[in-house]
Amino acid sequence: MAEIKLKNLTIEFGAFKAVDDVSLTVKDGEFVVYLGPSGCGKTTTLRCIAGLVQATSGEVMFDGVAVNDLSASARNIAMVFQFVSLYPHLSIKENIVFPLKARGVARPEIARKLEWVTDVFKLGDELGRYPSALPPGARQKVALARAVIRDPAVLLLDEPLSAIDEQFREEMRWELGHLQRQLGVTTIYVTHDQREAMSLADRIVLMNNSRIVQVSEPDRMFFDPVDVFAGQFIGSPSMNLIDLEPVAGGLRLGGSDVTLTAERDRVPQWALSAKRPLKLGVRPINVHLTEEPDVGVTLPVDDVFSVGRERFFSFRIGEAIHQGVDKRRSRAGSEGRVHFDPDGLLFFDAATGRRVNAEDAA
Numbered sequence: 507m508a509e510i511k512l513k514n515l516t517i518e519f520g521a522f523k524a525v526d527d528v529s530l531t532v533k534d535g536e537f538v539v540y541l542g543p544s545g546c547g548k549t550t551t552l553r554c555i556a557g558l559v560q561a562t563s564g565e566v567m568f569d570g571v572a573v574n575d576l577s578a579s580a581r582n583i584a585m586v587f588q589f590v591s592l593y594p595h596l597s598i599k600e601n602i603v604f605p606l607k608a609r610g611v612a613r614p615e616i617a618r619k620l621e622w623v624t625d626v627f628k629l630g631d632e633l634g635r636y637p638s639a640l641p642p643g644a645r646q647k648v649a650l651a652r653a654v655i656r657d658p659a660v661l662l663l664d665e666p667l668s669a670i671d672e673q674f675r676e677e678m679r680w681e682l683g684h685l686q687r688q689l690g691v692t693t694i695y696v697t698h699d700q701r702e703a704m705s706l707a708d709r710i711v712l713m714n715n716s717r718i719v720q721v722s723e724p725d726r727m728f729f730d731p732v733d734v735f736a737g738q739f740i741g742s743p744s745m746n747l748i749d750l751e752p753v754a755g756g757l758r759l760g761g762s763d764v765t766l767t768a769e770r771d772r773v774p775q776w777a778l779s780a781k782r783p784l785k786l787g788v789r790p791i792n793v794h795l796t797e798e799p800d801v802g803v804t805l806p807v808d809d810v811f812s813v814g815r816e817r818f819f820s821f822r823i824g825e826a827i828h829q830g831v832d833k834r835r836s837r838a839g840s841e842g843r844v845h846f847d848p849d850g851l852l853f854f855d856a857a858t859g860r861r862v863n864a865e866d867a868a
């Protein structure tokens with residue numbers, strides 16, 4: 507087991523900075539998920555921790571010791587990628603024990619370890635079979651078993667579930683989370699799938715444009731985004747972002763004649779008197795249709811639609827379309843009183859996109 511520390515890590519490919527001044531501490535035994543859009547630098551960071559990519563500047567430390575100059579094989583890490591490469595001519599058992607045999611581990615020790623991972627990964631029935639006979643989910647389990655059998659200090663996983671069918675992915679995700687907790691191995695997991703990140707992580711590291719945007723526990727990432735990017739990347743349907751114009755008595759929703767007020771909509775006083783232009787962020791789960799005449803504002807309801815078991819409605823403010831939760835099974839093409847949950851009102855600096863709170867509004 508190990509604590510991993512990245513100190514001002516920068517990785518350049520020619521003139522391009524794939525990772526730009528990233529600092530992070532992953533605690534011993536922690537499950538950290540790197541999340542972000544394609545190309546933001548997640549895999550490059552992971553490969554650098556593994557020793558497969560050289561840092562341009564900064565340090566990678568395991569338990570307080572810099573490992574920049576250590577080769578991948580000397581780092582005691584195990585890595586599992588999206589596409590598993592098992593040896594096709596070896597049985598599952600031979601595949602799993604391969605890393606131990608390659609290191610000349612004694613037979614009784616190999617037998618003991620094999621029994622342990624077979625039990626943990628429930629692979630007892632598969633040991634005599636060959637990789638081609640196994641479905642992708644089971645092959646990925648074999649790859650994980652092979653990765654952990656030699657007790658790595660760090661487990662690095664790069665989109666390990668994305669090649670697996672949707673129906674098995676959820677099951678594998680659950681099992682993987684359970685296994686990591688059972689093994690207690692420090693784990694860094696890379697994905698661009700927010701559901702995977704939200705369900706697996708102790709903490710999420712959200713990246714964009716080669717930099718870390720936010721490091722938070724999943725709930726906090728959802729309810730307390732640091733900027734517009736974080737707010738909109740997490741959550742589905744995405745957070746609504748609405749322009750605001752300060753007017754006498756409230757904040758007008760941009761491009762409309764509708765004004766949110768302190769009394770009716772509980773817009774906080776600091777937001778009404780903020781010295782800078784703000785945007786309103788509000789998640790669809792915090793937007794409802796109401797029948798009460800004194801609550802909410804009247805806006806045109808555009809459409810209603812279902813995502814899984816949940817029903818949403820879309821509504822228009824000027825030209826822009828936004829979304830809310832429809833608990834009342836309303837009809838499209840009508841007007842509705844739309845209520846923004848006061849606890850769900852998030853304010854962002856219109857120019858920088860940074861979150862603005864009461865303390866920094868002045």
Ligand SMILES: Nc1ncnc2c1ncn2[C@@H]1O[C@H](COP(=O)(O)OP(=O)(O)OP(=O)(O)O)[C@@H](O)[C@H]1O
Pocket residue numbers: 519524542543544545546547548549550551698
């Ligand atoms: N060896 C390399 N040489 C040049 N550019 C590279 C190299 N490896 C990665 N890059 C570039 O660095 C950027 C970050 O890539 P990286 O694979 O880390 O992104 P990512 O966040 O993991 O995205 P994805 O989910 O698509 O893999 C990309 O623009 C990629 O093209």
